[in-house]
Amino acid sequence: MAKQKKQPRPKAITPKGFRDYFGAEVDERKRMLDQIAAVYHRYGFDALESSAVETVEALGKFLPDVDRPNEGVFAWQDDDDSWLALRYDLTAPLARVYAQHRNDLPTPYRRYAMGPVWRNEKPGPGRFRQFYQCDADTVGTASMAADAEICALLADTLETVGIPRGDYVVRVNNRKVLNGVLEVMGVDEGPTRDAVLRTIDKFDKVGEAGVRELLGNGRLDASGAYIDGVGLSEEQAQPVLAFLTSKGKTADKTLANLRAAVGDSAIGAEGVTELNEIATLLAAQGYGPDRIVIDPSVVRGLGYYTGPVFEAELTFEILDEKGRPRQFGSVAGGGRYDDLVRRFTGQAVPATGVSIGVDRLLAALRAKGRMDGETVGPVVVTVMDKSRLAEYQEMVGELRQAGIRAEVYLGNPKNFGNQLKYADKRGSPVAIIAGSDEFEAGKVQIKDLVLGAKIAENATLEEWKERPSQFECDRADMVAKVREIVEGYDG
Amino acid sequence: MAKQKKQPRPKAITPKGFRDYFGAEVDERKRMLDQIAAVYHRYGFDALESSAVETVEALGKFLPDVDRPNEGVFAWQDDDDSWLALRYDLTAPLARVYAQHRNDLPTPYRRYAMGPVWRNEKPGPGRFRQFYQCDADTVGTASMAADAEICALLADTLETVGIPRGDYVVRVNNRKVLNGVLEVMGVDEGPTRDAVLRTIDKFDKVGEAGVRELLGNGRLDASGAYIDGVGLSEEQAQPVLAFLTSKGKTADKTLANLRAAVGDSAIGAEGVTELNEIATLLAAQGYGPDRIVIDPSVVRGLGYYTGPVFEAELTFEILDEKGRPRQFGSVAGGGRYDDLVRRFTGQAVPATGVSIGVDRLLAALRAKGRMDGETVGPVVVTVMDKSRLAEYQEMVGELRQAGIRAEVYLGNPKNFGNQLKYADKRGSPVAIIAGSDEFEAGKVQIKDLVLGAKIAENATLEEWKERPSQFECDRADMVAKVREIVEGYDG
Numbered sequence: 018m019a020k021q022k023k024q025p026r027p028k029a030i031t032p033k034g035f036r037d038y039f040g041a042e043v044d045e046r047k048r049m050l051d052q053i054a055a056v057y058h059r060y061g062f063d064a065l066e067s068s069a070v071e072t073v074e075a076l077g078k079f080l081p082d083v084d085r086p087n088e089g090v091f092a093w094q095d096d097d098d099s100w101l102a103l104r105y106d107l108t109a110p111l112a113r114v115y116a117q118h119r120n121d122l123p124t125p126y127r128r129y130a131m132g133p134v135w136r137n138e139k140p141g142p143g144r145f146r147q148f149y150q151c152d153a154d155t156v157g158t159a160s161m162a163a164d165a166e167i168c169a170l171l172a173d174t175l176e177t178v179g180i181p182r183g184d185y186v187v188r189v190n191n192r193k194v195l196n197g198v199l200e201v202m203g204v205d206e207g208p209t210r211d212a213v214l215r216t217i218d219k220f221d222k223v224g225e226a227g228v229r230e231l232l233g234n235g236r237l238d239a240s241g242a243y244i245d246g247v248g249l250s251e252e253q254a255q256p257v258l259a260f261l262t263s264k265g266k267t268a269d270k271t272l273a274n275l276r277a278a279v280g281d282s283a284i285g286a287e288g289v290t291e292l293n294e295i296a297t298l299l300a301a302q303g304y305g306p307d308r309i310v311i312d313p314s315v316v317r318g319l320g321y322y323t324g325p326v327f328e329a330e331l332t333f334e335i336l337d338e339k340g341r342p343r344q345f346g347s348v349a350g351g352g353r354y355d356d357l358v359r360r361f362t363g364q365a366v367p368a369t370g371v372s373i374g375v376d377r378l379l380a381a382l383r384a385k386g387r388m389d390g391e392t393v394g395p396v397v398v399t400v401m402d403k404s405r406l407a408e409y410q411e412m413v414g415e416l417r418q419a420g421i422r423a424e425v426y427l428g429n430p431k432n433f434g435n436q437l438k439y440a441d442k443r444g445s446p447v448a449i450i451a452g453s454d455e456f457e458a459g460k461v462q463i464k465d466l467v468l469g470a471k472i473a474e475n476a477t478l479e480e481w482k483e484r485p486s487q488f489e490c491d492r493a494d495m496v497a498k499v500r501e502i503v504e505g506y507d508g
Numbered sequence: 509m510a511k512q513k514k515q516p517r518p519k520a521i522t523p524k525g526f527r528d529y530f531g532a533e534v535d536e537r538k539r540m541l542d543q544i545a546a547v548y549h550r551y552g553f554d555a556l557e558s559s560a561v562e563t564v565e566a567l568g569k570f571l572p573d574v575d576r577p578n579e580g581v582f583a584w585q586d587d588d589d590s591w592l593a594l595r596y597d598l599t600a601p602l603a604r605v606y607a608q609h610r611n612d613l614p615t616p617y618r619r620y621a622m623g624p625v626w627r628n629e630k631p632g633p634g635r636f637r638q639f640y641q642c643d644a645d646t647v648g649t650a651s652m653a654a655d656a657e658i659c660a661l662l663a664d665t666l667e668t669v670g671i672p673r674g675d676y677v678v679r680v681n682n683r684k685v686l687n688g689v690l691e692v693m694g695v696d697e698g699p700t701r702d703a704v705l706r707t708i709d710k711f712d713k714v715g716e717a718g719v720r721e722l723l724g725n726g727r728l729d730a731s732g733a734y735i736d737g738v739g740l741s742e743e744q745a746q747p748v749l750a751f752l753t754s755k756g757k758t759a760d761k762t763l764a765n766l767r768a769a770v771g772d773s774a775i776g777a778e779g780v781t782e783l784n785e786i787a788t789l790l791a792a793q794g795y796g797p798d799r800i801v802i803d804p805s806v807v808r809g810l811g812y813y814t815g816p817v818f819e820a821e822l823t824f825e826i827l828d829e830k831g832r833p834r835q836f837g838s839v840a841g842g843g844r845y846d847d848l849v850r851r852f853t854g855q856a857v858p859a860t861g862v863s864i865g866v867d868r869l870l871a872a873l874r875a876k877g878r879m880d881g882e883t884v885g886p887v888v889v890t891v892m893d894k895s896r897l898a899e900y901q902e903m904v905g906e907l908r909q910a911g912i913r914a915e916v917y918l919g920n921p922k923n924f925g926n927q928l929k930y931a932d933k934r935g936s937p938v939a940i941i942a943g944s945d946e947f948e949a950g951k952v953q954i955k956d957l958v959l960g961a962k963i964a965e966n967a968t969l970e971e972w973k974e975r976p977s978q979f980e981c982d983r984a985d986m987v988a989k990v991r992e993i994v995e996g997y998d999g
Contacts, residue, residue: 070638
């Protein structure tokens with residue numbers, strides 16, 4: 018260590034945009050991911066864990082919302098001068114894995130993956146540069162049954178983790194329909210098309226009238242600023258408005274509206290047919306519009322989608338930072354991306370899938386009170402007599418062997434109050450106390466810390482007065498007595 | 509996608525030294541880590557997940573076996589010119605986390621962590637640049653009870669994942685004893701001391717006579733090459749040899765031998781006393797020398813250990829690449845490192861812990877036949893009639909709702925043989941077959957693929973002839989019949 022002393026002390030900080038997760042946060046995420054994995058597995062999806070590090074060229078330039086290549090990723094040069102980077106999502110690595118191993122993998126290949134991804138972006142409040150994703154994808158089939166299955170999987174997954182039916186909706190759209198609308202309008206790829214797409218994305222916020230103004234000459238927004246319009250004529254803008262407002266009372270009605278909106282565009286008609294297939298398959302399995310609905314306003318930013326796109330939205334309200342109620346919003350999204358594998362192989366490999374925003378979904382479950390946010394602390398065997406450490410360890414050993422989370426207090430035992438403060442900090446349900454009197458009599462003291470805290474809070478209630486928060490019992494009965502208390506609080 | 513086409517195709521490869529893990533490999537590791545986490549949790553350790561990325565200065569220069577700072581890690585410069593790196597182990601991040609959050613954490617802080625770590629090293633066969641570690645550490649107590657607990661934890665963990673008692677041993681030594689021996693020899697820090705330490709590390713391989721030669725003038729190794737010695741006299745080398753051969757039949761005998769080996773060195777005596785405390789505590793809890801043993805030949809390379817060091821060794825034999833039997837060897841190691849947190853805070857914060865080599869332990873369990881290496885494949889509902897996809901989906905929905913892993917074949921259904929080949933590749937236990945005949949009669953065909961394969965292998969056995977590998981049943985009985993078969997193979 019001598020060399021270390023000469024250097025200035027390093028700062029004990031996470032790099033900006035990174036954070037640590039402690040105890041219950043880790044446990045809750047793990048529990049949710051385990052539940053999700055069980056659903057994915059039951060649907061026939063196999064686990065895949067690719068490495069966190071990929072070659073920059075394999076990742077490609079598909080980073081969501083970033084047009085510049087290799088921006089937004091953490092990248093560095095390897096010893097052999099090739100560029101490596103941390104994965105920014107789980108889809109790009111899947112395309113690489115499938116292209117690399119396609120001769121050994123079943124076709125179609127259903128895989129799920131969960132793990133951290135990294136974005137080299139400006140961090141902000143609640144916006145981190147490392148976060149979890151949890152994806153399910155089917156590679157190697159163009160069948161709309163695969164897309165319908167992803168939607169059903171998403172609905173089942175949300176219900177399994179604790180979002181009740183009625184509190185979510187999976188919205189489905191199709192890129193081809195939108196392309197058909199743009200074709201009918203005569204809007205080719207270019208700045209005008211991009212402006213139209215950005216405007217469509219605002220439909221949720223500004224509504225039909227707002228989109229009409231933004232497609233035309235522009236509008237005054239809520240803050241009083243004037244937003245320039247795309248400059249289309251009323252007539253030119255009409256197909257977009259027809260498309261956006263085509264959601265009917267039933268799927269059939271919506272599909273009829275969409276069919277009208279795409280006019281004689283072949284690609285548009287193909288998109289409507291695909292949506293119809295998905296709707297038919299889902300209806301046959303009993304997934305009605307209370308769970309999965311065709312919704313033309315779903316756009317999804319990602320450039321690589323080529324057909325159906327999905328979005329899972331939580332419809333219950335939470336309060337925003339200013340205390341105003343608002344819908345919780347999107348927690349998962351995906352779609353069909355038939356061209357990602359082709360980058361590697363030159364051959365078209367159809368694929369479709371979904372990605373769950375793990376932290377968003379966890380936040381939703383916490384907002385709904387579905388996460389207790391607590392991990393039961395260990396039973397703490399306190400140390401009254403330092404020379405009897407082996408005997409305290411024996412007690413702890415017995416408790417652990419009975420499956421009860423337990424530990425000996427290993428800090429400085431001098432101040433007994435500190436030991437109880439420690440137990441409190443750990444959320445311990447029970448403290449065991451034994452000094453020389455107890456050892457001689459073959460007894461231990463059992464302190465019910467949860468009950469003790471309740472009595473301290475509200476000492477008048479009869480039921481608590483009747484139960485002692487600390488009692489003595491035979492050493493031989495310790496495990497049984499502790500188990501009674503702990504099981505009472507677990508249930 | 510137009511822009512992509514202009515570029516040469518990217519190669520679909522993992523960067524060198526990285527690999528992908530598929531299906532059963534992921535499931536097996538997860539199952540083992542879940543078992544380990546349950547033991548750690550029962551011992552009172554709390555989960556911690558720190559970020560994969562740390563500042564280079566926080567990681568420090570403690571990379572095992574690498575003397576040069578910042579070598580061996582994947583590092584890059586952040587936008588603000590600070591250097592970031594992927595963590596190379598879970599201990600350096602723990603020291604940073606504890607220093608950063610010490611006012612909010614309980615003292616002592618027992619934490620466990622599991623996850624990938626990254627080493628920028630030359631990859632080799634079975635040597636990857638990303639691999640899993642799984643650590644448990646106690647920070648903030650100098651008590652030998654914490655070290656004893658880590659040893660007991662390690663023994664319990666190995667038995668829980670499936671290494672039976674007798675097939676492993678946790679070996680314990682103490683750096684201070686070794687330092688005491690070197691003090692007695694008058695060997696200060698410097699090249700001679702380093703050479704002596706390297707020689708001690710070879711004791712397992714070359715034995716007492718080999719170490720004697722290497723401490724003296726050198727020796728001819730098995731390949732016929734002459735290895736230079738350290739150049740000590742017979743008398744100078746004597747304490748090292750006494751130390752290395754001090755393992756007696758009982759812990760008491762070993763401790764007496766060590767006490768003799770450290771002579772009047774104060775630090776050496778302290779080390780022996782610490783070992784004695786650990787042995788006493790473990791004996792009181794029933795951890796005898798069949799599980800945990802004091803063994804002076806444990807050195808462990810890592811520079812940062814300051815007291816007790818531990819190593820878990822698997823003692824059963826496996827065959828090496830050349831078919832020769834050899835002991836499986838080390839799967840976990842650790843020790844006390846009282847100075848790591850001080851780097852940040854300037855205050856001494858004692859800490860001790862252990863790290864399990866996840867891939868090594870998995871390999872051991874596979875070698876012992878404790879991992880079946882298979883995940884049960886899904887029931888495959890085949891597609892005889894493309895127009896009835898919704899009805900096949902309904903069947904799958906019923907199976908999934910009954911908790912049975914199932915999927916519709918989503919590839920091209922034209923060639924029915926391909927569907928059965930797919931089911932085979934997936935390890936499916938059952939295929940469901942239904943064409944228009946079956947639909948009209950309200951029936952399905954159930955094909956028992958496991959039984960079918962057995963019959964194909966050995967068609968003469970009576971018990972299999974009696975059971976048909978394919979049978980028809982009422983559509984309404986499908987789930988029950990499939991469950992019977994699947995549960996038969998699960999058990």
